Amino acid sequence: MAAAQEADGARSAVVAAGGGSSGQVTSNGSIGRDPPAETQPQNPPAQPAPNAWQVIKGVLFRIFIIWAISSWFRRGPAPQDQAGPGGAPRVASRNLFPKDTLMSVQQNGSIYIHVYFTKSGFHPDPRQKALYRRLATVHMSRMINKYKRRRFQKTKNLLTGETEADPEMIK
Secondary structure, X not given: OHHHHHHHHHHHHHHHHOOOOOOEEOOOOOEEOOOOOOOOOOOOOOOOOOOHHHHHHHHHHXXXXXXXXXXXXXXXXXXXXXXXXXXXXXXXXXXXXXXXXXXXXXXXXXXXXXXXXXXXXXOOOOOOOOOOOHHHEEEEEEEOOOOOOOXXXXXXXXXXXXXXXXXXXXX
């Protein structure tokens, strides 16, 4: 009977050591417990898919933000008054020659075009010290007419001894 009490005492010790859970004694003498409940990550409740109006609002908001930032960086300088140096309003530039004007070039010379672009209020002539600024003026020159050199064949007709080119053309 003492052995039975001892066994009951050991069993109560096992139950006390197990913390009152349903523990089992294994063959090697350790207390087997129920495996702890696996902690699964709790998924947040699924959010409903956005409707078409919410998508359109989001896209329009992004377009507005991009436009606002880009227009802020593209701001130009403050507009200046369009009056010339004498207070008279500026006249737009125009061509000096009427349409279909014939221009003769002496001795087969070349014709050049000179184009000047200046900022408002500046002069393209460097001799105008007060109104000229190099960074406010752009200048380009191009030759308008290009003549090809005539090439003559250096062959002679063996029967007549003459070339096809006239001596005046060769000059």
